[in-house]
Each structure stands twice: as structure tokens, then as C-alpha cells.
Amino acid sequence: MKLKVLGAAGEVTGSNYMIEVGSNRVLIDCGLHQGRGDDRKNREPFQFTPGSINAVILTHAHIDHSGRIPLLFKQGFSGNIFATLPTVQLTEVLWKDSAHLMKEEAEWQSRKNARRGLPPVEPLYSESDYQKAIEFLVPTSYDDVIEVVPGIKVRFRDAGHILGSAILELFLDDGQEKVKLVFSGDLGPQKPVMGRNPAVIDGADYVVIESTYGDRVHKNNDDTRAEFRKVMEDALRSRSKVMIPTFVVDRAQRLMYELMLMQKDGLLRDNVPIYFDSPMGVTATNIYKEYPGLFSSEIQDHIHEGDNPFEPKQMNYVSGVDESRAVNQVKHAVVMAGSGMCSGGRIVHHLKHGIWDEKNHVIFVGYQAVGTLGRRLVEGEKTVRIAGEEVNVKAQLHTINGFSAHADKNDLLTWASNFNTDPVFFVTHGEEKSSRALTETLNQKGFKAVAPSINQEFELTSSREKITKKELVSVCLTPQPPEVLVLLTDIAELAENLKCKAESIDNLEDVRSLLNSTKLLLETANSRTGCGSAV
Numbered sequence: 001m002k003l004k005v006l007g008a009a010g011e012v013t014g015s016n017y018m019i020e021v022g023s024n025r026v027l028i029d030c031g032l033h034q035g036r037g038d039d040r041k042n043r044e045p046f047q048f049t050p051g052s053i054n055a056v057i058l059t060h061a062h063i064d065h066s067g068r069i070p071l072l073f074k075q076g077f078s079g080n081i082f083a084t085l086p087t088v089q090l091t092e093v094l095w096k097d098s099a100h101l102m103k104e105e106a107e108w109q110s111r112k113n114a115r116r117g118l119p120p121v122e123p124l125y126s127e128s129d130y131q132k133a134i135e136f137l138v139p140t141s142y143d144d145v146i147e148v149v150p151g152i153k154v155r156f157r158d159a160g161h162i163l164g165s166a167i168l169e170l171f172l173d174d175g176q177e178k179v180k181l182v183f184s185g186d187l188g189p190q191k192p193v194m195g196r197n198p199a200v201i202d203g204a205d206y207v208v209i210e211s212t213y214g215d216r217v218h219k220n221n222d223d224t225r226a227e228f229r230k231v232m233e234d235a236l237r238s239r240s241k242v243m244i245p246t247f248v249v250d251r252a253q254r255l256m257y258e259l260m261l262m263q264k265d266g267l268l269r270d271n272v273p274i275y276f277d278s279p280m281g282v283t284a285t286n287i288y289k290e291y292p293g294l295f296s297s298e299i300q301d302h303i304h305e306g307d308n309p310f311e312p313k314q315m316n317y318v319s320g321v322d323e324s325r326a327v328n329q330v331k332h333a334v335v336m337a338g339s340g341m342c343s344g345g346r347i348v349h350h351l352k353h354g355i356w357d358e359k360n361h362v363i364f365v366g367y368q369a370v371g372t373l374g375r376r377l378v379e380g381e382k383t384v385r386i387a388g389e390e391v392n393v394k395a396q397l398h399t400i401n402g403f404s405a406h407a408d409k410n411d412l413l414t415w416a417s418n419f420n421t422d423p424v425f426f427v428t429h430g431e432e433k434s435s436r437a438l439t440e441t442l443n444q445k446g447f448k449a450v451a452p453s454i455n456q457e458f459e460l461t462s463s464r465e466k467i468t469k470k471e472l473v474s475v476c477l478t479p480q481p482p483e484v485l486v487l488l489t490d491i492a493e494l495a496e497n498l499k500c501k502a503e504s505i506d507n508l509e510d511v512r513s514l515l516n517s518t519k520l521l522l523e524t525a526n527s528r529t530g531c532g533s534a535v
Contacts, residue, residue, distance in 0.1 A: 160188025224402025
């Protein structure tokens with residue numbers, strides 16, 4: 001019996017693992033990479049033959065966990081995909097949107113390539129690919145034990161992350177010994193606002209635990225709510241526009257709830273227009289409304305009082321492109337739009353038309369992956385390229401971390417401490433700093449923990465003897481690009497952009513002078529590498 005880590009080691013996105021029992025192979029998640037070089041990573045060949053996989057078990061709908069499953073079908077996979085019923089419904093919505101965005105991006109890139117004499121670009125997968133995948137989604141219930149293939153059974157437990165999210169209890173049996181392997185999936189906080197508390201599990205031989213926020217502690221719910229309200233009140237008092245990049249599954253619904261509470265408490269005037277610019281988000285919100293029993297007691301109390309937690313007053317659902325563009329002309333409003341990392345979707349054109357205005361505000365309410373536009377803005381870049389145009393960043397930027405649907409360091413340790421069987425913890429789904437911190441903390445507290453590297457394989461036995469002491473002590477993460485390589489990549493991208501604009505440069509002499517200086521600096525750097533002289 002084996003566990004192979006195929007994704008989300010040393011990074012937050014691209015979740016993907018393989019379980020082998022005898023001749024059967026099952027994937028846990030198969031997600032898209034999001035961030036720097038994401039398209040290249042997503043197009044890399046799988047480290048296995050898709051047709052050799054018997055089934056997929058999906059922890060939840062988020063695209064960094066589910067987004068490459070249609071690609072599996074495109075390349076020959078034909079097995080079932082097991083997930084909770086809400087996850088099945090949300091996954092269909094997210095796949096449809098993902099395929100649409102990929103098609104638009106491929107068409108845009110193809111037009112650009114045509115002008116440069118380059119071949120067209122094909123989307124990662126098409127509508128027919130995700131439609132085929134939908135046919136193989138198998139809805140399941142929480143807490144039932146289901147046989148996936150001979151030798152592998154699974155029980156879905158509530159993870160408290162987003163609607164339908166699950167912790168997986170896997171029961172492995174190769175005919176000689178039995179092993180219990182638990183996947184945390186993405187865990188929710190111990191004191192949730194939206195969902196229920198993550199299920200308590202006290203027994204396992206091995207545990208794969210996420211570490212998105214394994215090195216930090218969120219503000220508590222009261223402090224987070226107070227922080228958000230202050231930012232909103234200050235912005236709206238000056239009749240500004242507030243733009244909120246929004247993950248349309250869970251984060252959008254949380255924001256709607258917070259805005260509803262502000263109206264109820266008299267902190268947000270009923271005449272301030274609120275725009276939710278995401279047709280997909282509207283569909284996702286309607287799915288949320290189908291499952292009141294999976295919400296926290298706080299949300300359910302408001303429902304019993306007759307409130308609609310996901311529909312504040314003055315909510316305007318934006319569907320058509322023309323309607324979306326018209327929002328740019330509105331000077332005083334709250335605008336929520338996907339994507340949450342500003343890596344695509346309608347938030348991009350809202351930022352393009354509003355982030356240059358110092359009167360406006362942008363509120364980030366979720367994790368921003370390395371290399372995304374959202375991460376660059378959060379890290380303070382003053383000029384960014386948005387939809388092909390250089391834009392100065394003058395709007396006031398705010399980050400509210402406490403809205404995260406992820407457990408923080410203390411939440412993760414609390415959940416891990418429930419296990420009383422001395423399991424081995426595999427720490428994944430976190431950037432290097434976070435994974436390293438959680439691994440070291442777990443080991444310091446007497447647990448056995450290791451942060452695997454990509455493609456690292458572990459033999460699973462009931463005695464756990466095949467996990468060596470060296471593996472447990474070391475922190476083996478995916479090698480990250482050295483800083484100099486990141487800088488060289490950025491320089492190459494900037495040079496390519498300038499090359500595309502060369503014919504339209506007005507101040508040619510100034511640019512030529514800067515480029516000559518840059519060339520001289522690069523020649524000097526090259527001569528000091530010891531790898532050959534400058535050309």
C-alpha cells in the first residue's frame with residue numbers, strides 16, 4: 001500500500017495524491033495550480049497514465065482541488081468521482097466557469113500569437129471534457145462508509161471549510177494488513193461563522209494535514225468583523241467605491257452575510273448599492289440556500305428570525321457583460337466580483353477602471369497565491385499590468401485575513417491533537433514557510449511529522465516502520481526557484497512586453513538609454529557568474 005504526493009507540496013494549490021492498494025489506484029483530488037507559471041504547470045503531463053486510475057475521491061469543489069479532473073477525462077480516465085452532494089453541485093458550476101475562462105484566455109492568446117506569426121493556443125480542456133466528467137460524479141452522504149474499489153473504502157466527514165467540504169477517512173486493506181489514512185482536506189476554523197466545526201477524528205495510522213496558515217493565527221471573529229466594518233464605514237462615509245475580489249464559493253456568501261448584518265445594525269445604509277458581478281456566484285449562492293442544516297448555529301438563528309443571510313438589501317445581481325461594464329460608471333457602491341486572487345474573472349476590469357483612483361478602496365478577504373495579481377497588489381506593487389494595460393495603483397488597499405475559511409495554526413494543532421493513536425502526519429498544502437512551521441511545531445509537540453516533496457512516495461504499513469527516522473526529522477519540500485531565477489523570469493517577461501510595444505514607443509531615446517543601462521548591468525552580472533563570459 002502506497003501514498004504518492006503529486007501536488008500541493010510546498011505550495012497551496014494543485015492538490016493531488018495517489019493511493020495504491022494492490023493493483024488499484026485512486027486519486028485524492030486533482031486540482032489546478034494557481035499563481036506564477038500556473039498555465040505551464042497545468043499543462044505538464046500527469047505523473048501517471050490517466051487511464052490507469054480507477055477512481056477519484058474529491059474533498060471539496062474548490063478549483064485548486066477539482067480543476068484538473070476534466071483534463072483526466074480528456075486524456076483517458078473513465079472512472080467515478082466520489083464527493084458529497086453539495087460538492088457535486090458546486091463542482092459542476094466551477095468546472096463550467098473554468099472551461100469558459102480557459103476558452104476566453106486561449107482565444108485572446110491566439111489572437112496575440114497570430115500577430116506575431118505564432119501558432120494558436122488550445123484551452124486546457126473544453127466544454128465537452130467537463131460535461132463528460134460531470135456524468136461520472138457520484139454524490140455521497142457524510143458519515144457513510146463507501147467502497148470505492150476493492151481494498152479502499154472511504155467515509156466523508158464534515159471539514160467545516162466550504163459547503164460540502166470533507167475530511168476523508170480511508171480504510172485500506174491489501175489482504176495482509178489494514179491501514180487507516182486520513183486526509184484533512186481543507187479544514188475550517190474551530191470557531192466557524194458559516195459552517196459547522198470540523199469533525200473530530202481520534203484514530204488513524206497516517207494523516208495528511210493541510211498547512212495553508214500553518215505559521216500564523218487569525219484574528220478572532222469579533223475582531224475580524226470589527227476590522228471589516230471600520231474599513232467599510234470609512235470608505236462609504238467618503239462616498240467611495242469599494243471593490244472586493246471574491247471567491248464565489250463561500251467567501252461571497254460570507255460577505256453577503258456580513259453586509260446584511262451591517263444593515264441590520266444600522267452601520268450600512270440601505271441605499272448603498274451592492275453589486276455581485278458573477279453569474280456563477282449567483283448559482284453557487286442558490287446552492288448554499290438548499291442546505292440550511294449544514295450552516296453554523298449563528299447563521300441558522302438568523303434564518304429562524306426571518307432574515308435571508310445571503311441577500312442584503314440593495315443587492316444587484318450582474319449577469320451580462322454590458323451590465324458589468326456599466327458598474328464602472330458607478331462612483332459610490334460595493335462591488336464584489338470573482339476571482340478572489342484577481343487572476344481572471346470580472347474583478348480584473350473593475351480594478352483596471354478603478355484602482356488608479358485614490359478615492360476608491362480594494363478589500364482582499366482571502367488567500368493570494370504567489371504570482372497572482374492579488375498577491376502583487378497585497379505586496380505593494382505601485383504599477384501593475386491589468387488586461388494589457390499598465391495601471392498605477394492609487395486606491396487604498398486593505399487585507400482582512402480573518403474571513404478565511406481555512407483553519408489557522410492553532411486550529412490545525414487543536415484538530416491534530418484529537419488523534420490518540422500516534423499517527424504519522426504528512427504536512428502539505430502550504431507554502432514552504434507555512435509547511436515548515438507546522439511540521440516543526442508538530443514535531444516539537446511530540447507528534448511525528450514530515451513535509452513531503454513532489455513525487456515523494458511512502459509505503460503505508462500498520463506498523464508505520466517504513467517511514468524512516470530521517471524522513472520524519474527532515475523537512476523535504478519541493479525545491480522553490482532561487483530568487484535569482486524569479487528575477488530573471490520577471491526580466492524576461494518585461495523584455496517581451498517591451499518588444500511587443502516597440503513600434504509604438506513615443507519617448508524612444510529615453511527608453512533606449514534605460515535599455516542600454518540594463519544591458520550593461522546584465523552583462524556585468526553575467527560576467528560574475530563564473531559560467532562564461534558575456535556575449
